[in-house]
Amino acid sequence: MKKLINSPDTVLAESLDGFAAAHADIVTLGAERKFVRRARTTPGKVALISGGGSGHEPLHAGFVGLGMLDAACPGQVFTSPTPDQMIAAAEAVDGGAGILFIVKNYEGDVMNFDMAAEMAGKDIMKVVTDDDVAVEASTWSTGRRGVAGTLVVEKVVGAAAEQGRSLVELQALGTNVNLATRSMGVALTSCTVPAAGTPTFQIGDDEMEMGVGIHGEPGRRRVKLEPADRIAEEMVHAIHEDLGKAGDALLLVNGFGGTPSMELYLMYHAARTQLEKRGFAIRRSLVGNYVTSLEMAGASVTVTLLDDDMAKLWDAPVHTAALRWGV
């Protein structure tokens, strides 16, 4: 294992300490590093809390701040955070208007966020994201996996929360954004979880995992590496077929951590070309490493069908470590 670390046991703590120090104007680290919260919260606003296993940075801590999340709970790498983390986060950022949990659809996450919601004794609702069209069920999830589309849900719902919308309205909005969003990914290499020390999976020098999950878990099939245009075509086909229609859209090309910017923009070009052929009009774009799998090489394509409300909420000011505009 070749990483810039001191010891597998301290990676998460040292990384969180660095994150909190680098972004002290935006976030504060909770006691025992149970959560990352906004440095300033807004009384009377619904609080948005997300979280999940670490290793997907900047998701979720990188999306804590004005216009997005109020807090994020980091689990160990690829491991759900525990209910006491969500409960502590809820205590810390509760503004008196209720709390919305945004949870990626993995069994551990859903179970632990549900347990926290029951135990917290607060007005809590949840949105579960499951935007990955690659597989209908996986080694990690019952039903589809929540992947990069979670960013879109967090951004849009976060902006609506700043406007003062109610918990029930935000839950409905989050559900709608998730329903309007589809993703699919491809991996060219594995990643290595620090505590494991060896690659999560083996893959040949000429192979790719089509439909890979964000923990390196299997997708649809292992095949020979194809040209970017062919990969984009397959992803866009799967996404379009599953959406059932084309329209005004947000296109997010997300890197998994080990693929350079040059290739991500090339994939954006390829995916956009495919989408436009199918009648999509790309109204908003985002390209970069946002929902990663440590240093895995590969990328995912996410498409969200936008209505006017969602487009305006996407454009609204955001001030987080990883997404920032209008502020």
Place this chain on the structure above:
Amino acid sequence: MKKLINSPDTVLAESLDGFAAAHADIVTLGAERKFVRRARTTPGKVALISGGGSGHEPLHAGFVGLGMLDAACPGQVFTSPTPDQMIAAAEAVDGGAGILFIVKNYEGDVMNFDMAAEMAGKDIMKVVTDDDVAVEASTWSTGRRGVAGTLVVEKVVGAAAEQGRSLVELQALGTNVNLATRSMGVALTSCTVPAAGTPTFQIGDDEMEMGVGIHGEPGRRRVKLEPADRIAEEMVHAIHEDLGKAGDALLLVNGFGGTPSMELYLMYHAARTQLEKRGFAIRRSLVGNYVTSLEMAGASVTVTLLDDDMAKLWDAPVHTAALRWGV
């Protein structure tokens, strides 16, 4: 070679087309893809133009926009752009107040920017960045290499240009920022130039290249991989010794493309701890992949000693693909 591409011959063109389409609100691609320019330029402002070999994205095209560059000229991967590119860019963004070239100190870049300055028949000055303390001369440069500190020069001088400062003032400011800036990097893996198809260098599973350049070129020495704290200590020692003093500082921890966010924040934590021990006060921070070497794993540490003017210019609004705040 395992990359999300169609053909090594079309990587740059397709990537630039994707970049321009994704950021059409900020940039426009010049004819024959000779340069990336701001979608809107400001008459009467000194125009800032940079450029260099591709493969370091987001540098430089990702820094084109309000508050930073007016244009960037992308060469082929790790290959200087040609003088006709800089001349075309100068024609396109000349606001009548002169042009400042910001050039990383590599022989090809310096030669071609100098040639362009002579041939363009315009009022052109230049700032050459050479912030890398690792080696005094290299396989690619006479004198020190210009690396991630170039971002700091582009941001600070870009903000000053928006204020209406003169060409002479901006040239002096850029020179001063470069003089106040030092960097050093480490690589854990090589990168692969698409047209070459094989790794730029070989490195053992337990080795690192200390002092590596941003083209994967040799640094100070090849040694066994060490803990992050030790690596940070060596980098900070070299930087501090060369600066000759401590003080208020900007700390940039820059990923080379293949190292995940988790490790970059851990390195930030380690470098900051070392700097604070030595009497530096970290006033501004930036952590991420900004000056990369394709998919190389590794990171660099950059320290700029800040005066009040530089700190204010760093904070000034910027609206580019890769750096954005205040807008």
